[in-house]
Amino acid sequence: MVVLIFVCLESAVEVKRTLRDVQPSHYIFKIESFSLLLETKTENYESDVFEAGGYKWTLSFYPNGNRKRNKKDHIALYLAISDTDNLPCDWEVHVNFKLFVYDHIRDKYLTVEDTEPARRFHVMKTEWGFEKFLSLETFQNPSNGYLIDDNCVFGAEVFVMKFAGKGECLSMTKELSDNIYTWKVDNFSASSQEYFSDEFNIGGRNWKLSLYPKGDVKVKDEKSLSLFLEVADYEKLSLKPKLYAKYKLRIKDQVNGKHFEEELSVWFGAMRRSWGRPSFMPLSDLYVKSKGFMVNDTTIIEAEIAILSVTKNFP
Incomplete structure (x- = not known):
């Protein structure tokens, strides 16, 4: 040519x-x-x-x-x-x-x-x-x-050039109202292998926390607490990862105010509806009384979502 x-x-x-x-x-x-x-x-x-x-x-x-x-x-x-x-x-x-x-x-x-x-x-x-x-x-x-x-x-x-009648709008939201969920886990030492929080809504999406008090059995780590953020209404997710979240998982220090937290970010999808840390916190730290993470056999866990994506389809 x-x-x-x-x-x-x-x-x-x-x-x-x-x-x-x-x-x-x-x-x-x-x-x-x-x-x-x-x-x-x-x-x-x-x-x-x-x-x-x-x-x-x-x-x-x-x-x-x-x-x-x-x-x-x-x-x-x-x-x-x-x-x-x-x-x-x-x-x-x-x-x-x-x-x-x-x-x-x-x-x-x-x-x-x-x-x-x-x-x-x-x-x-x-x-x-x-x-x-x-x-x-x-x-x-x-x-x-x-x-x-x-x-x-x-x-x-x-x-x-004709519009085919289908599209999507991806927006990244930073300023989320009521973006912290607090979960109080009583009788922690008597907890089973897996705990789920109640569902909560942040940014128009339903979430829940999953907790393994003695570690996630899938990774065979019995010396650490496992903690994950999950999309509760995951059946609404696309097969492709299209839901982005930047968030913190936190165990509160109820005595000194020196909380233990980790910041994570991930794109959720139907094949990845849960994300967190299998070895989030050593149990040896959790049970130290002076550190304040466990008081009267009660642990307080928080999830704080800082950035969230929202995808909307339009005709």
Whole structure:
């Protein structure tokens, strides 16, 4: 593929030209006896209407150049939207389009497009295109293959950029109200292998804490307390991790105020609905009376969520 990019000074838009084998998919515009068309001194010829992307279009062709813009040495070719009377009063259409001219000698199509991702058609701008589509000198030179036996072929491809009707909004929330949950665990020494807190709501999401007083059996650490934050309504989670949380898990020092805590962050998903530390705190520290983590066989645990993501789908 041959690619040439140059800057059109009049519109300050980069124009890309490429050669390809495949013909335009939406419209072909063939002119026979081009020289006779020039003799008619036709300033502008408008093609028949064709449909693409759910809208109606025409090609606007200036064989002697667009004299309204004082361009006399280039063929001008534009794509114009048609039948706009049947569109809403505030209509606008975003379009990626390509215009073509056929090279008879090389059996290829010269493709002309600007490098903007899309052009916006609206009531005040109903056509876009190229006032310097191709110089007349280049076009009429037989060795270039664009005008052979006084015949030429132009074309168009029009791709309307339509919103598919689905999307999502990801927002990161830092200032959460009532973002601390306190869990008082009584009779700690008599606790079973696993404890769950009541469900609590922070940031519009239901959570719970899971506690292993003698360590998580899955990691076989019986010398540490295990503590995790879990998404209680995990069945609502996506398979992909899409719920981010930055939080602290804390065991309060009820005597000295020197709490033991760890900050964690994770993206929760259906396959990761719980996250914490299997070896959160050594039991040897927990049961030291002077450290204040256990008072009258009661431990106070907190979860504090600092940052939370919220994902909303919209139609």
